[in-house]
Amino acid sequence: MQTRILTAITLMLGMAGIAAAHERAVEFPKTEEGKVILAADLHTHTVFSDGEVWPSIRVKEARKDGLQMLAVTEHLEHQPHKEDIPHPDRNRSYEVATEALEAGDGRELFVINGAEVTRGQPHGHINAVFLDDANALLTDSPRAAIEAANEQGAFVFLNHPNWVPQQPDGIARLSDYHRELIADGLLHGIEVANGTLDGHSEHALEIALGEGLTVLGTSDIHGLVDWTHDAGNGGHRPMTLVIAETRSPEAMKTALLNGDTVAWNYDDLLGKAENVEKVVKACLSLSVSSYPDESAVLPVDIVNNCPLNFTLQNTSRVTFQNTSDVVRIERDDHFTVHARTGERVAEVSLDFSVLNTQTGFRENLDISLSADVPR
Ligand SMILES: [Zn+2]
Ligand SMILES: [Zn+2]
Known part of the structure; x- marks a missing residue:
């Protein structure tokens, strides 16, 4: 009995510990199709x-942030x-990171070499x-380095294409050299968000959509x-949400090569409309109770199950009794709108433009959420 109580207490303390450690950790629900949404910083x-x-600090940070995948x-x-830390073996950083993983919690975080x-x-x-x-990849010719990476089956992407020292007007552009790499199948993705250099590029998103490149936030x-990102205080690093079949490095690599990603920067979700829609629909749902007596104004709870704030513009026929058409739903929270449905309906459907998404140059995702109304 004594042992059992002790075990129960230990378990409870352990769970409390986990809850505290994961407070800042990103966790997304599965998509409607049952795929997992996993966070990566590449x-x-x-x-x-x-x-x-x-x-080892990179590994500890990644664990705190709830990342599934980290690349050094x-x-x-x-x-x-190099005077202080000679670096003849360019795999050494990855090896040291991997050693830190083995000393810690093992398989929850995949560390990959880069x-x-x-x-x-x-x-x-x-x-x-x-x-x-x-x-x-230590070659004189940059093209030969990219070819060597591809010979190893690497996933290869263009970094910070809107960086001002490279593009003084801040507009991301591909060079003819990049176009050749893409045509030869050697370049697979592009950063649309970079936490260190000129963060956010809708021009890079436009390039990604036009060229079939995978959308990345890093x-x-x-x-x-x-x-840098006030992580632990509601902030988070820019990252890539990978929509994968399973929680494994292989499935994540397949998803990256397929372009099944969304970049997450501040509250913004950037990517192909179909991918952004999968994430948004995993996050948001309606919860409805019955109409109050005699009323045709229906309380509709918009529930947000994700660690980011949503800003929605109501584009439905119905308007709301208690708020304007712009509705903000805080992370892991909910907000109740009182919908003037006109008559008492059996199913409520609300249309929104999701203002914190980008699915093209100055384009937002449009979604429709619906729920049955209990009698
Ligand atoms: Zn760089
Ligand atoms: Zn860099």
Whole structure:
């Protein structure tokens, strides 16, 4: 009996501990089709290039943030700490990160090997992740580095294409060199959000949609996530939401190569409309109780099961008794609108433009939410 009580107390304390540790952690519900929505950060740095922390800190941050996948992507060419930290083996950062994982909680977080091929224009900065051996990318020719990455089956993407030193007007553009890489199947994705350099690019989103590139959000973190993004206080690093069949590195890689992603930056969700819709419909639902006596004004609870705030513009025929057409639903919260349905209906359906989404250049996702009205 004593042991049982102790076990129960230990379990409860353990659960409380987990709840506290996961308060800031991102967690998304499954999609309507039953796919999992998993958070990935595929662009980070440590002292093995120009970052300010040891790789184990990246792993600990990722665990706190509830990431499912983390890539360490050191600059191959830019090595400002090399006098203090000689770096002959370019897989070392990944190895150190992996060792930190084994000392911690194991399989909840997948750490993958990567590198940032860092050259001037027209190449710019290109990341390769899911590498077997980053040393093979140390070549004179940048194109040869990208080919070597592809020979290893890497997922390759263009970084911060709107970075002002490369594009003074802040407008993302592809070079002819990039177009050749895409035509040859060597470049698979593009950052539309980067936490370190000029965060948000609807032009990059337009390029992604036009060229069939996977949409990515990354932190490109060099310092600490908490200091840069106020993580733990409601902030979060920009990241990529990967819509995968299962919770495994293989399924996530398949989804990345298929373009089944949404970039998440602040409260903004950016991506192909069909992908953004999957995430939004996983997050939002209506919960309805019956009409109050004699009334044709129906209380409709809009429920948000996700760790981001939604801003909706009502585009339905019906208007609301208690609020304007712009409705904000806080993260993991709900908001009740009182819908003037005209007559008592058996099913309520509300149309919204989701203002915190981008599905094209200056385009928002339109959705319809519905629920049966109990008698
Ligand atoms: Zn870069
Ligand atoms: Zn970088």
